[in-house]
Amino acid sequence: MNMALNNTDRPNSYIGRSVTRPNALRLLAGKGRYVTDIKLPRMLHAAFLRSPYAHAEIKSIDTTEAAALKGVHLVATGEDLAKLCKPWVGTLDHFRGMKSAPQLPLAVGKVVWAGQAMVAVVAETRAIAEDALGLIQVEMSELPPVVDIDQAREPDSTRIYPELGDNVAFKLTVESGDVKAAFAKADGELEETFFTGRHTAVTMEPRAIIADYNASEEALTVYHATQTPYQFQDLFSRLYGIRESRVRVIAPDIGGSFGMKLHVYNEDMSVVGLSMLCGRPVKYVADRLESFVSDIHARDHRIKTQVAYDASGAILGVKVDDVTAIGAFSTAPRTSVVEGNQVVRLIGAPYRFRDYRADLSVVFQNKVQTSQYRAVGHPIACLVTESLIDRVGQKLGIDPFEMRRRNIVTSDMYPYTSPAGYKFERLSHEACLDGLYKLMDYPRLREEQKALREKGIHRGIGIAMFVEITNPSPAFYGVGGARISSQDGAIVKITPAGEVQCLISVGEHGQGTETIIGQIVAEHLGVDRELVRVITGDTDVTPQGGANWACRGAGIGGETALQAAKKLKQNVLSVAAAILQSAPGELDLINGQIVNRSDRVERIPLSEVARISYYRSDTLPPGTNPQLTAAHHYSPQGYPFAFTNGVQACHVEVDAETGFTKILDLWVVEDCGRIINPMLVEEQIRGGVVQGLGAAFFEECRYNESGQLENGSLADYLVPMACEMPDIKIAHVETPTQDTELGAKGCGEAGTAASSAAAMNAVNDALAPLGASVSQIPMTPQRLLKALGRG
Amino acid sequence: MVTKTKKPLVPRLGSERVKPAPFRYFRANSLAEAFAAYAEAEGDCTYMAGGQSLLPVLSLRLQTPSLVIDISRLEELRGISLANGVLRIGALTRHNEMLHSPEIARYAPLLSKAAPYVAHPAIRNKGTIGGTIAHADPAAEFPGMTLALNAEFEIANSEGRRREPANGFFRGLYETGIAPGEILVAIHVPVFGEHDRCAYHELARRRGDYPLVGCGVRATIRDGVATNGRFAFIAVGAVPQRAFAAEAAIEGQRLDETAIAAAQTALEQDLQPDDDSETTGAMRLHLAKVLLGRLLREIALSPSKAVEAAA
């Protein structure tokens, strides 16, 4: 199904090829350098005393004994760090009316979730710091916790922050067309309430940071397991009053991020202050239990829906009431309302109905904050939409493929603006649906399903279409006043030996950014890929940019690298023209050789141009100024976002006696525009699918009534493992965006966007003959048995 | 040699890498050394075999002993041997050996059938049968299966050795018939007979996890009639449990659907699982019944060794 890519037989043609990762050997050989591996001279270690209560007043803190422990250098309270660090607030202007209380590195006066850091200890070793935590006396008085979403909104509910008035962070109504009229003229309507479980990212490498403040030059260096070093350069600078140019944030190897590593965390902010107070580097690495109670969580929603349809299966209108609970604060700097915003704006996105109304309420509660996690809002919107499509189809006896064909936005409708206001340049729903139908051999599967049902084996097939927001312009955060860049920068330079270094602002966290940037630079410059070294993640070294969030590395970073490489090629050709007494337009650079554009006869190697430029500029004609370094910045123009689209299908077998589900197959047909590296796209899709299946079947942060997380360990919080995962088969459709020369869109969130939905539709398809259905994820055996009336 | 415990071999385990509270470490070379070290520390210590349950407990600081006595090198606790119709399995036999040993497969097949469900290969390479029985997690596979096997435990203390039957050995949550300071030396299992059949299955959320419910059954089946049925359930309460009423329901019966349904109904008298935050007791009981039904059907259909030999 791949369309013809470039002419992949050309020399240095790398775009569209599954080339391997240059960093794979280093990482597999154990030579990775993660924050945990870094040891600085005189480095100290921090540990945090955390609140055992979800909501309590701090009456007094006695640190005397802890401070006296041998090896302890500092015990700092919230007040101590508040003297150094300005408070931050997780709101943005374009979410009109939203509110959130100011946050400080450590709790001051009260704690608002179980696990919130209250006191920091800095010691010679982490063990000593942890021992000292046991010696701190904190007198606390418990306050009633706000745990439930409905309770949070009751008029007499405890106010987590009385000064905010109530526990509602944000309200939004999205309205298009005339939803009342749509329901009035409908042949049928149905309603359903969906629940999605709070879950969390669980990166292999936990959050980790070393802050090294040097008072003699008022400079701060931070080694940080982060996706967004530039954003933290800005934050550390502003909140601690250190000049921006003297804040250096280095993101070394990163072991997974998934959106979790771009938020402001209390421990990270604390460590900077602790280093300032100690005058020494201070390291903090979250352990797994701390990760569960302090990393952001996500996707805690209850979505009430109503859908109106006509007898032909056309969806006429949809009404949505989404309530989501985000913890005690909105997370800075992106806020915790983006997820809800994207849920209500993405519901129905692949389909053509125009009459839509959605109400969103975002409420506070005494739990750790939720915020952006891979595929922000998409899996929820997709789950709701796709389940509704199937439920209508089931009512009317229309096959899921047919339901979708009748309702999708078709290729003759572009450019198309969705009811919620998203502008689609060109999507390929029909091609993806057709591709999926063939890929999964749909008719055969249905036959097999029928035959097995007669034997009491309950298999189900579920389909889910998706659109994914990628390549965000400043419309995403910039307009709301966030200092989050949507542009990226690249510097490409030729070394004297004629090799290439590309310094770029998008980073590498395991997804393969360095690989694709190397492919793009090599191809557009005209050199062997082996000669290109990509350098990322150091604000003193790499150019300013947005780095990694919301699927932008390939689409924006890639275009930046492409343009920088083209610029550099022009520079190279003009020096070469001077040397060869030719004209730049008559020359080309192919495979590291300057050749005649006309007959491709080799004229001079790139290495020779570089040697002359750097060492023998005296031999060049007067006025020749070789510029063998080129910089380029690029920010999306044209459409505010580029949308990736696709469709997934899931095949399951439900054991109706036990409620256990076996995931048999999963198929994805996706369209992320120009594919730079099919292998890496497929890896992104597979990893994403697994996270979506985790949400569908396993992952849930379970809290009790007092606001305690009950399953905050990897023994109790179930992440999907290889044995439970199906083979994931992938096919591609390519509709490049016309907004860039590269044509690439994002693919990192596409897998996660629809796999929960496909899974739920599959389970419900299996349950249908038994008269049962589920509308809550994760679909645990307990919930399935309950649905089957056997719980 | 006892003085060794005073001079720590490793002064502060975990000091760089954190987690456990500081403790001293002593590797015992004989049972006598282990007991002496235990006495010396006045009980403020713990034994370590494979460490696969103990190390997490220490890392979470749920226990903070000042001394860890490593018993993983004790020759007295090793080996699998057969004598007088009883298989003796040394306490240090690793889960992985349980999985692959031909003797276990032949003479105590219920244990080899349960073994693939115990944790993951990395843990099976270290964890020991003695450790899992002494630790007595109510959801662990091997401890529960010793009930169905009518096993006996050989326990040593500084005075000598004694035997204790599996039945009654699991006293409460993580509580067993091993007294403080005692060491489990071996497990004795009556060998699997010609007409015996067994099966194990469990319902776990993920492969290798502790199950929601697990069950092992064994019975002697002669001419289609079942006797000596013993059913052991795990993860249904504070201790692994025999299902005496359900066993009685099939005694002397053909394992047809009527007998199986009777056993499933009788199970309600045997098991009264509690609700927990995720699973209701009623659901666990339901799952236990489903499992029992499936296992009884399996042994009813599976050829016994006698039949296999005749074929």
Ligand SMILES: Cc1cc2nc3c(=O)[nH]c(=O)nc-3n(C[C@H](O)[C@H](O)[C@H](O)COP(=O)(O)OP(=O)(O)OC[C@H]3O[C@@H](n4cnc5c(N)ncnc54)[C@H](O)[C@@H]3O)c2cc1C
């Ligand atoms: C991730 C993970 C998953 C696991 N999953 C499972 C599973 O699915 N099923 C399962 O059954 N187990 C599971 N386990 C536990 C594993 O089987 C352990 O190895 C076993 O429970 C303990 O054996 P050990 O030899 O490691 O004992 P240790 O951890 O060394 O000791 C455990 C306890 O027993 C005591 N002890 C050990 N040996 C003796 C002895 N001979 N005499 C007296 N006391 C002794 C120790 O003092 C300690 O208190 C899992 C463990 C992990 C880490």
